[in-house]
Amino acid sequence: MWTILAFLVVGILIGYLQIIPKRFERWTSYLSIVSLTVMLAAMGAQIGGNKQLFAKLSNLGFKAFVLAFMTIIGSVLLVWLGENWRQRRKDSYDKNNSTVAS
Amino acid sequence: MTKIILLSLVSGVALGYLWLDPSLLGYCDKISTYALGLLIMSVGIELGRDKETWSRLYSKGLQVLLLPLLVAIGSILGALIGGFWLDLPANEASAVGAGFGWYSLSGVLLTKLYNVELGTLAFLTNIFRELLAILCMPLLAKHLSFLTAVAPGGATTMDTTLPIIAKTTDSETAVLAFINGATLSALVPLLVPLLIGIKL
Numbered sequence: 001m002w003t004i005l006a007f008l009v010v011g012i013l014i015g016y017l018q019i020i021p022k023r024f025e026r027w028t029s030y031l032s033i034v035s036l037t038v039m040l041a042a043m044g045a046q047i048g049g050n051k052q053l054f055a056k057l058s059n060l061g062f063k064a065f066v067l068a069f070m071t072i073i074g075s076v077l078l079v080w081l082g083e084n085w086r087q088r089r090k091d092s093y094d095k096n097n098s099t100v101a102s
Numbered sequence: 103m104t105k106i107i108l109l110s111l112v113s114g115v116a117l118g119y120l121w122l123d124p125s126l127l128g129y130c131d132k133i134s135t136y137a138l139g140l141l142i143m144s145v146g147i148e149l150g151r152d153k154e155t156w157s158r159l160y161s162k163g164l165q166v167l168l169l170p171l172l173v174a175i176g177s178i179l180g181a182l183i184g185g186f187w188l189d190l191p192a193n194e195a196s197a198v199g200a201g202f203g204w205y206s207l208s209g210v211l212l213t214k215l216y217n218v219e220l221g222t223l224a225f226l227t228n229i230f231r232e233l234l235a236i237l238c239m240p241l242l243a244k245h246l247s248f249l250t251a252v253a254p255g256g257a258t259t260m261d262t263t264l265p266i267i268a269k270t271t272d273s274e275t276a277v278l279a280f281i282n283g284a285t286l287s288a289l290v291p292l293l294v295p296l297l298i299g300i301k302l
Contacts, residue, residue: 004261007139008280011146020147032144035137036265037110040236042134043262044114047229049122049130060223067184067223068230071199074180075253076242078172083249 107236107266141265145276152273159277169278170285173253177202178297181227194220197298201228202256202286203235203263211294224294232258236266243270252279257290259283 014020020028047053118130149155159166178199185195198220201208205228213221235254243251248271255263260283268276 003135003139004142007142008146011143012150013146014143015147015150016153018151028144028147032141032265032269033106035140035144036269037106039134039137039141039262040107040110041114041117042130042137044111044116045118045122045130046127046134048115048118048120049124049127050118053226054119056222056226060219060226063188063190064223064226064230066188067181067195067198067227068234070180070184071177071202071227071231071256072180072234072238072254074178074183074199075173075176075256076246076250078176078179079169079253080246080250082168082172083247 107240111233111236138262142261145265145268148268149273149276155273155277158274166278166281167285169249169252170282170289173256173282174200174202174286174289174293176253177256178293193298193300196300197294198224198227200290200293200297201231202258202290203228203231204257204287204290205229205232207290208294211291212298215295216298220298231256232262235263239263239266240270243267248272248275249278251275252282255279255283257283257286260287 118127122130178196181195181199182192185192185198188195190198194216197212197216198208201224205225208228209221209225211221212224231254235256235258238254239251242254251271252259252267252275255267258264259267259279264276264279264283267279271279
């Protein structure tokens with residue numbers, strides 16, 4: 001947790017102070033792709049190598065999958081509704097203001 | 103992006119399942135932590151460069167907390183509906199949902215406060231949530247909206263899923279995602295004990 005925060009702060013400082021020369025700026029994007037691949041493979045290996053977890057999967061796995069799926073559906077739906085609601089309010093606000101102005 | 107994600111994840115699982123010596127699992131944990139560190143640093147570099155975004159978000163003030171609020175309510179409601187269908191009591195389903203993808207903490211909390219079985223269910227549910235989030239974020243960013251792409255990640259949008267959000271959306275969304283993850287992470291140790299204690 002604290003390690004992650006430290007990495008983030010160091011990164012933001014490097015970016016903010018523009019320590020990296022312009023020529024090498026694209027390298028951060030390569031770095032992120034390579035480390036993303038390594039991270040996901042290592043995460044996967046931990047799940048795949050955990051035989052206990054796999055044994056429990058058949059029993060609790062279905063319930064867990066349903067719950068995980070539903071939490072995602074619920075949060076995406078609410079954020080989507082909230083976003084649309086704000087957009088509508090903004091639209092009507094803009095419309096009212098433009099009629100007042102004219 | 104989705105192809106890279108899917109390919110590395112699946113090959114990792116296959117590698118771990120078929121070949122990996124259990125004694126090497128500790129190294130995988132180290133490798134993934136350091137790779138995550140590098141990833142977060144490169145996200146930080148890109149965010150630090152983008153100075154406009156910060157001032158724009160600062161001017162929004164407390165509004166940025168609307169996103170984690172909606173994600174929290176949506177996750178708990180979703181878990182309640184799923185739990186109703188699975189015949190889980192409301193306190194169990196809502197507490198599992200309030201893990202917001204932070205599987206280690208919600209798993210440990212519920213094992214200690216309630217029982218091992220619910221702890222394991224919370225652990226698995228929130229691992230699945232993180233994996234499903236990794237897979238559906240690029241799709242949501244492309245087809246629905248940048249903000250809805252943040253929603254599936256829950257508390258993980260401040261670390262493990264932040265790089266994917268940064269890659270598939272813009273830097274304003276990435277900063278919002280970090281705030282979203284941090285807020286939800288702070289809510290997990292409060293909401294899980296609270297919800298499991300509610301008896302209807």
